[in-house]
Amino acid sequence: MLGNLIDWFRRQTQIGLEGLPDNEVSGRYAYNVTCLLGAVFTVPFVIGYALAGAPLLAVTVSPLMLNFLLPRLIPLVGQSLALLIGGSVLISVFVVATFLTGASSGLYLFMFNGIVAVALLQSVTRPKESAVLVLVVIVAMAASRLLFPEPSGLLDVGEGFNRTVYVVTLIVLTSQIAAILFSLTAQVAQAEAALAAEHARSEALLQNLLPDEIATRLKDRPGEVIADGLPAVTLLFAHIVDFTPRSARMSPETLVGWLNRIFSAFDVLTAERGLEKIKTIGDAYMVAAGLPVARKDHAEIIADMALAMQAEVKRLSQELGEPIDLRIGIHSGPAIAGVIGTSKVFYDVWGDTVNTASRMESHGEPGRIQVTAATRALLADRYEFAPRGPVEIKGIGRIETFWLTGKR
Known part of the structure; x- marks a missing residue:
């Protein structure tokens, strides 16, 4: 009642x-x-x-x-x-x-x-x-x-x-x-x-879309143009090999779930190392070190990330029952980073360093990590390399590259 x-x-x-x-x-x-x-x-x-x-x-x-x-x-x-x-x-x-x-x-x-x-x-x-x-x-x-x-x-x-x-x-x-x-x-x-x-x-x-420091700047000064010149960063591009033929034989739900499982594992590795995930482009994953806050070990931490990604895809190949190979490219140098757009704002990086890192991936080989001489010099004797020799890169010219094979 x-x-x-x-x-x-x-x-x-x-x-x-x-x-x-x-x-x-x-x-x-x-x-x-x-x-x-x-x-x-x-x-x-x-x-x-x-x-x-x-x-x-x-x-x-x-x-x-x-x-x-x-x-x-x-x-x-x-x-x-x-x-x-x-x-x-x-x-x-x-x-x-x-x-x-x-x-x-x-x-x-x-x-x-x-x-x-x-x-x-x-x-x-x-x-x-x-x-x-x-x-x-x-x-x-x-x-x-x-x-x-x-x-x-x-x-x-x-x-x-x-x-x-x-x-x-x-x-x-x-x-x-x-x-x-x-x-x-x-x-x-x-x-x-x-x-x-x-x-x-x-x-x-907002924290998922933007780095913490950038999100804070946007909230504190909403009218400010976010654009930073970065003297020393290291960029990594990773691409899943043979993704296109694989996608042709998978249902949309299976494909998206499979790709999400891989990239989510990469997100964990990124967060553990304090790196900045820039974006995913189809079956490619881009991550950076040294931005938006500078760090001295930007090349070393990206090298660790690349090796961890290789180990992770081996584990995921067994878990998912599908062989997974990555082409990874790394380059170090200056870059410009900032926020573009007024809706669906996006934090991105521009400059020759970005283009070169992308070419290191696209001109690489499955299961290998290709780095430039600039990155090799920053890593000194702490990592093991195999020389690849000069490589002709469209729009850039011939540059000396190396295969990163492990950590000493």
Whole structure:
């Protein structure tokens, strides 16, 4: 029984919320709560005046019915008109009630709920209309208090009854306002929690798209052009050999899952070494060291990455039941890095170093790591190499290259 009653109350507070703009939901919710509590708290007054034998029953029933109907009236006639109709009736009711009972009953104080309701519902969307309605309510309250200090004589319930009504009125109003504030605070807390969760998802997505330092710069200085000249970086390109014929015999789901498994393993290796994954291009994987923050061991850490990638694809070949070979190319030198685009922003690297590293991969051999003399010089005697000799690279010319075979 209690559960059904709570569910009914909850449904009443949700009236008219569906389809509302986000900035109006909290106000409408709190307004629904205000009207619902106004209807509920009117019941004791209806009972009290009925037991006292007063012919004020019709006057007290009116706020009960109107508070119950107002949330349903808004979708039919519009928010402003519903408030105008409801406000006019409620003001009239409480002015008449004060006229009959005198100001000592405190019934005019219930018009304060009109201020609360208007402030909650319209203060954001219609501030001027809200100010006018609030002013009308204040004037009506002041007029009721000043014009009808004594009962009219048409209703005789006694001063003792009036004092009881006044005390109950204060208790009811305080309880109602507390309940409204509590419900509104809970609604705001839910909205803030949802906003915080959305912000966290956005932050996580931004961190996945961009290096941490670049993401921070974009947030701190959103209008700044992100472009950095980098004197010393090392770039690695890795390409899955025979990917095209393999893709022709795999279903789309199988192919994407297979490729995702490989690149996800590379992502783990990248994260473990603090490297920066630049992008994947089809079946190619590009990773860099020395950007956006410079590091002295950029060549060495990329060499470790290349060797780890070779070991990883051997393991994955057994796990996936498919032989996997990589061509890997590495080159070191200066480059330019920055962010391009306004939607789907992208952190990229440009320059001859990028082109040369890419050619090291495309002119390499399956299962081998080809590096330039520049990278070989940075690695000194810490790694083992096999000379390949001069290689003719289109657009670059003949350059001396080496096969990286292991670490000493």
